[in-house]
Amino acid sequence: MRGLPLAAWAYVCGVVALAAAVIATSSFTGVDWTKLAVLALLFLICDSAPARLNVERARVSLSFAASLAGVVLLGAAGAALLGLSALVTGQRFFAPEKRAFNGAQFALSGFCAGTVFDLLGGDRFHPEQSRWVENVIGPFLGALVTFVLVNLLLMAGVLLLSRQAAPRELLHESGQLAVGCLGYGMVGLLIAGLWPRIGAFAAVLVLLPLFIARWAMDQAYVQQQAHAATLAALCQAVETKDFYTRGHSERVSRGSVMIAQEIGMRADRVEAIRYAGMLHDVGKLGVPTKVLQKSGSLTEEEFAAIQLHPMRGLEIVREIGFLDEALAGIMHHHEKVNGRGYPMGLAGDEIPEFARVISVADAFDSMTSTRSYRAARTVAEAVAELRRGMGDHFDPVMVEAFLRALDRDGWEPPRPVVLPDDDVVETTQQDHDDPSAPLRVAGDEARR
Amino acid sequence: MSSTQIRARRERAAWQTIDSGQLLLIATAGLFVVVAIAEVAAAGLRQPNVAIIFGVLIALGELFRMVMPGNREVAPIASAGAMGYALLVGIGPEGAPPDAPLGVVPAEHSPLQVVAVTSVGMLVGSLPHILVGRSPRPDAMARRLFTVAVVALCFRPMLTLGLPWQLLLAVMGLVVVLSCFTDVLIAAMIRAEAVRARFGIALRDEIDAKMALCAATSATAMLIAVATTAMGEAALLIFTVPILVTQFAFRRYAGIRATYLQTVRALSRVTEVGGYVETGHSRRVSRLSVAMGRELGMSEEELLELEYAALMHDIGQLSLGDPIPGGATVLASPAEQRRIAELGAEVIKQTGVLDRVAHIVQLSSHPYRTGPEALGGPGEAERPAPVPPLAGRIIKVANAYDDLVGDSADRDRGAAVLERLRLDSAAEYDPTVVEALSRVVDRRPRP
Numbered sequence: 076m077r078g079l080p081l082a083a084w085a086y087v088c089g090v091v092a093l094a095a096a097v098i099a100t101s102s103f104t105g106v107d108w109t110k111l112a113v114l115a116l117l118f119l120i121c122d123s124a125p126a127r128l129n130v131e132r133a134r135v136s137l138s139f140a141a142s143l144a145g146v147v148l149l150g151a152a153g154a155a156l157l158g159l160s161a162l163v164t165g166q167r168f169f170a171p172e173k174r175a176f177n178g179a180q181f182a183l184s185g186f187c188a189g190t191v192f193d194l195l196g197g198d199r200f201h202p203e204q205s206r207w208v209e210n211v212i213g214p215f216l217g218a219l220v221t222f223v224l225v226n227l228l229l230m231a232g233v234l235l236l237s238r239q240a241a242p243r244e245l246l247h248e249s250g251q252l253a254v255g256c257l258g259y260g261m262v263g264l265l266i267a268g269l270w271p272r273i274g275a276f277a278a279v280l281v282l283l284p285l286f287i288a289r290w291a292m293d294q295a296y297v298q299q300q301a302h303a304a305t306l307a308a309l310c311q312a313v314e315t316k317d318f319y320t321r322g323h324s325e326r327v328s329r330g331s332v333m334i335a336q337e338i339g340m341r342a343d344r345v346e347a348i349r350y351a352g353m354l355h356d357v358g359k360l361g362v363p364t365k366v367l368q369k370s371g372s373l374t375e376e377e378f379a380a381i382q383l384h385p386m387r388g389l390e391i392v393r394e395i396g397f398l399d400e401a402l403a404g405i406m407h408h409h410e411k412v413n414g415r416g417y418p419m420g421l422a423g424d425e426i427p428e429f430a431r432v433i434s435v436a437d438a439f440d441s442m443t444s445t446r447s448y449r450a451a452r453t454v455a456e457a458v459a460e461l462r463r464g465m466g467d468h469f470d471p472v473m474v475e476a477f478l479r480a481l482d483r484d485g486w487e488p489p490r491p492v493v494l495p496d497d498d499v500v501e502t503t504q505q506d507h508d509d510p511s512a513p514l515r516v517a518g519d520e521a522r523r
Numbered sequence: 524m525s526s527t528q529i530r531a532r533r534e535r536a537a538w539q540t541i542d543s544g545q546l547l548l549i550a551t552a553g554l555f556v557v558v559a560i561a562e563v564a565a566a567g568l569r570q571p572n573v574a575i576i577f578g579v580l581i582a583l584g585e586l587f588r589m590v591m592p593g594n595r596e597v598a599p600i601a602s603a604g605a606m607g608y609a610l611l612v613g614i615g616p617e618g619a620p621p622d623a624p625l626g627v628v629p630a631e632h633s634p635l636q637v638v639a640v641t642s643v644g645m646l647v648g649s650l651p652h653i654l655v656g657r658s659p660r661p662d663a664m665a666r667r668l669f670t671v672a673v674v675a676l677c678f679r680p681m682l683t684l685g686l687p688w689q690l691l692l693a694v695m696g697l698v699v700v701l702s703c704f705t706d707v708l709i710a711a712m713i714r715a716e717a718v719r720a721r722f723g724i725a726l727r728d729e730i731d732a733k734m735a736l737c738a739a740t741s742a743t744a745m746l747i748a749v750a751t752t753a754m755g756e757a758a759l760l761i762f763t764v765p766i767l768v769t770q771f772a773f774r775r776y777a778g779i780r781a782t783y784l785q786t787v788r789a790l791s792r793v794t795e796v797g798g799y800v801e802t803g804h805s806r807r808v809s810r811l812s813v814a815m816g817r818e819l820g821m822s823e824e825e826l827l828e829l830e831y832a833a834l835m836h837d838i839g840q841l842s843l844g845d846p847i848p849g850g851a852t853v854l855a856s857p858a859e860q861r862r863i864a865e866l867g868a869e870v871i872k873q874t875g876v877l878d879r880v881a882h883i884v885q886l887s888s889h890p891y892r893t894g895p896e897a898l899g900g901p902g903e904a905e906r907p908a909p910v911p912p913l914a915g916r917i918i919k920v921a922n923a924y925d926d927l928v929g930d931s932a933d934r935d936r937g938a939a940v941l942e943r944l945r946l947d948s949a950a951e952y953d954p955t956v957v958e959a960l961s962r963v964v965d966r967r968p969r970p
Contacts, residue, residue, distance in 0.1 A: 203626070205617035208758045258768070265750070265762055272753045273688055280746040284739040284765040291735070291772035298779045301876040302786060308873035309790045312841050315870075357790070360797035360841070387796050395789045396782060 079172075083236035087176045090229060094179035097186050098159065101152035111153055113275045115160040117141045121282070122164045124289070137285055139222075139256055142185055143263025144278075146218050147211070148270055150198065151189025158182035180229045188222035202271045215264050223256045259285075310353050313360055317367070319446055319506075320356075322489050328352030330436030330477065333484060337476040338432075344400065348429055351401030355408050355433050358388025359507075370448075373514060381507050381514065382417040385409055404429025408437060409507070411468045431470040435461065435477050438469070441508035443488040449512065454486055460511050468510055544716045545662045548709065552665035555672065559638035569631040573614050576756050578644040580604035580763065585648025587770065592780045593732055593823055595710070596663040599740045599773070601648065602670065603766045605641040606702065606740070607747030609634070609675035610695050612682060615755025624685050627752055637675035642668060662713055670706045674698050674744075695748065699741035707733055720817050728823040739769045784830075791834035799840040803930055809833035811921040811963065812914075818959040819913065829914040832883040836918050839867030839884075853926040857888075864888035886911035887918040891953045916953040920944060920960050923952070937964055 079087075121137035138161075145157040158181030162174050192198065197214030200207055231245050262281055269277030310324045331352035335345045359367075362384050366377045373381070389406045407421060407430035414422030442457040452460075458478060465471040507514060568574055584601025591597055613619075613627030623629065632640075645668065649659050678698045686694065707729045715725035743766040750762040791805040812833040816826050837852065840863055852860050868885035871877050889911045911919070927940040941961050948954040 202754070203616065205615060205755065206757070208754055208761065258764075261761070261764060265746070265764070268754060268758065269746075269749060273692060273749060276692060277749075280742050280749070281765055283742040284746075284769045287735050287739040288765075288769040288772040291769070291776045295772065295776040295779050298776065298783060301874070302779060302783045304874045304876055305783070306786055306790070308870060308875075309787075309793070309838070311873060312838055312870040313793055315842055357793055358796065360793050363798075391792050391796055392789050395785045 079237055083233060086232055086236050087172055090183065090233075091175050091179040094155070094159075094182040094186075098152075098155055098182060101155065101186075103152055103156070106149055106153040106156070110148055110270075111145075111156060114141055114145050114148070114157055117275070117278050117282075118145075118157060118160050119164060122161060124286075137259055137262070137282060137289075138181075139259040140262035140266060140282070140285075141278075142181065143188070143215075143219060143222060143260045144266040144270070145263075146185060146188045146192055146222065147197070147215065147264065147267035149189075151186050151193060154185030154189040155182040158185040176233060180226065183229065184222045184225040187225045188218040191221045192218035202268050208268065211264075219257060219260045219263075222260060223253055226256070227253060306350065306353060310357065313357055319444065323440055323444065323508075324353045324356060326440045326489065327355060327433065327436045330439060330486075331432050333480040334432045334435060334473055334477045337480045338472065347399075347401045348404065348432060351404040351429055352433055352436060354388065354392050354401075355405050355437065356384070356388065357391050358384040358386065358405075361387035378514060382409075384507070385418055400427070400429055403427035404433050406430070408433040410434070412470055413467050416468075426470070431473050435469050435473045437508050438464070438510045439477065439486075440489075441506055442511055443486070445489070445491055446506050446509065446512075451488060451491065452511070454481070454488065464510055545713055548669075548713070549661045549665045552668050555638060556642040556668070559635040559642065562633075562635045563639040566633075569633070569636060570614065573611070573630065573751075573756060574608075574632065574636065574640050576759060577604055577608040577611075578640045578647075580759070581608075581641055581644030582648035585645045586651055588648075589770070589774050589777060591732065591736070591773065591777050593728070595732060596660050597733075597736060597773075598648075598667060599736060599743075599770050600763065600766055601645065602667055603740045603743040603747060603763070605637070605644070605667075605671040606674050606699065606744035607751070608632075608640060609637045609671055610678055610698070610744060610748035611751060612691060612748065613752040615751070615753070615758075617755055625688065625752070629682070630752070632679075634672070634675035634679045637679070638668065638672050641671050666706060666709045666713070669709060670702045673705045674702045677701065692745070692749075695745050699744060703733075703737040703741060706737065718817060721820055724820055724822060732823065736769075736773060739766065743769070784827075787831055787834050791838070794837045794840055797841065799843075800837050801929055804925055805834050805837060807930065808836065808918065808921045808925050811925065811960070812917050814963040815917050815921060815956065815959045816914065818962055819917070819956070821913070825914065828880050828883065829917060831877065831880045832887065832914055833918050833921065835871055835880070836867060836884050836887055836922060837863070838870050839863040839865065841870070842866040852888075853923040857890075860888040883912055883914040883918065886915040887922070889915065889919075890951045891916060891919075891948070892950055913956075916956050917959075920952050920956045924960060924964075 118138045118141035121141055124136070142154065142157060145154045149157065159178050161181045162178035164174070164177065192214050195214035195217045197211050197218065200210045204210075227249055231249065234245060235242065262285065265281045266277050269280070273280075307325065311321075314321050314324060328349050329352070331348045332345055335348045340348070362380050366373065366380050369377065385406050385408060389402060392405060393402060404427055407416075407419070407426055410416035410419065410421045410426045410430055411434075412423055412426065412431075414420050416426075439457050439461060442452045442460055443454060445451040458481070461469060461474050461477070465474050506512070581601045581604045584598050584604055587600060588596060588598035611630040611632070613623075613625060613629050616627050619626055619628045645664055649664070652659060678694065681691075681694055707726065710733070711722060711726040711729040714720065714729065715722045718725075720728070743763070746765065747759060747762055750758045788806070788809075791809075794800045794805065795802050809830050813826055813830050816829045821829065840852075843863070843866075852863060855863070864885050864887055868881040871881035871884055886909075891910065910916075923944060924937075924940055927943070928937050931937075941957070941964065944952055944957050944960070945954075948957045
């Protein structure tokens, strides 16, 4: 937070001053201080263990539940005071200006939400009356939406002014955040509803399952990371034999994701294509090493062995359940739009979308990597080759998308291969991925 | 498509191999249900609209049941709903007489009505599963029903005492803890019989696997009961939110765990496709290893690591230029075996998360007891070589057995190989592990 721009400093000071003014001018005659103390404790416990959403940096904590319970139980002034307790949060950042801003921000959100709740008539009902839930749900929803809106807007302001985030990504992330906040906020109503009967024990009953859910989510996250790491390591193991193709899977995966995002695929499909790109060549292991190492033309049988590798790959990964759509991508990544590819000779739209994406990334990485029979081509040369193959080999939509993404994000080609000095190094002489140097098959020079 | 077929086959297998303990459990539960429904039919349903709301919740929960790691079927929403119904004290303040205890209309249903409503809800919720061809797991359903019955039978008689809120909450807490123990105990008994694990180990595994979910379910059950008592049936819907979130989180966790195992299983086949080992070798070794590990009393967590290590024990061969002739590492020289294991461990270490698995693979090529001549320099002769971990010793034996027997079902060949391993044991192989192998092999169904 050091080196904050002047505008951000002014903004933070303004928010803090506003919160201070609101608290200074409110009257606290009706506030139940024991309730406030217990809720503040609850708030701090929840705030010290924020949940991890899949958005980087952003964390939603269950403290939203405590705040909203405060809105119902304590009224606007009490909720503002409750928000102030964020000043002493147990989260591990100690910058005083961050704490001040957080406290002020929660106080303001709580005050606004409380005001809306009272305006909509929520304070006229008491949980011990009959039909309390039905009566209070409307005002509560109003208060909840206000709370989340004020909270997100104040946060967005500081992130924008301190240039920690661009407006575009903020919009993208706040959608997810808002859902998490609204969900957690609803829990506040549950706590408030049970409070008159069983006191703070209501919070235990409500929050215990949520903390366990949080723990399970964290476990799931850890497992997912482990899964991705294991997959990458195993793919790497498959590649280690050939110095020239090391890292190929990783880069094809990256390229495929670039295209997928550019053409606006859904997040779960992007995730699937990430794995598909990684796994697209595992079947190459089924191609005898001597075929890959052969220099000169291949016989028909040897070419057939190479053509079979997508099927062998499919054979390996078929049982991985999450890959449903990705399987088609792996199997058909060597089909060409003109129908002259393999293994099935599909053409145009018959080729699955995943396969058309992977095909472009695959060819591009192959061309920009060093091969035993040629040096790496430059990105510009490879782009020209992709353009030449548009509509013939590649799907023009995918190529265009890739080139746009390339312009924006750039591409880091693999470092030149340095072969170790000993003689045992194995290198391949045949690269089936390279569209600029098609496999040479004896007796059929025209095959491409 | 293929995965559902496999799942279907596995389920059918589970259905066919019902053990006597399970049969007893299911029969008792069935009898219980019949008695409960007959009783309710005779005496009439008390407060039918509450019963119907809870029945619908239970049916929905049963519809969204899920399978946790270790092939455990759970239905947290149904369990929480049913237990909440069993713990229900009243049904809201609306229309309550001014002198009513706690200021609410008391709930009048009997424990048998709880059992009847729960069983009907569970059956209705299972219908869609049966319609799409997923056969139900009667043992898991019976276990869930018993848990609810324990809560109902222990708690409902307490209501006549007219306790205040604080005491009621304490009693509720005690009862749900008791029901959790019942659940875990029954599950452990079924599991011990089904997978031939010792009861103590099965119990510990169950506690490890279930405790978190049990706590969440129980807390939500109490929440549902208290909220419905205090605020009427309308509150019920909002108050199932926490358990919905929990269910979502656990579902995700279970899904990723399953995918992880699938991925390792699938990718362990690259050595087969590459022609390094015989088809099915990794999978046979892993199955054999897990059976032996269970025989030797390993816990579920250790078994998972053992399974991963067994699946990947040959992955180091990928770094070799050419496959070992025949793919059988048991016939390779000790130095070469060790190199493969080292290379494999290197690959697995790359993941950054499977360090223990890498350690197992690395030591799985080491002999059980290393003589002084096997060690490098004369100076090291005094220091005894570390004994490889149990998982490593198991994989070494399972690998040797499978290399020599292959997928042949010939029992004489198996016996001959076992004899050979026995001769080598004490130096190369751990004798107790070889004995475990012989028990596992003996138990296999004759072809």
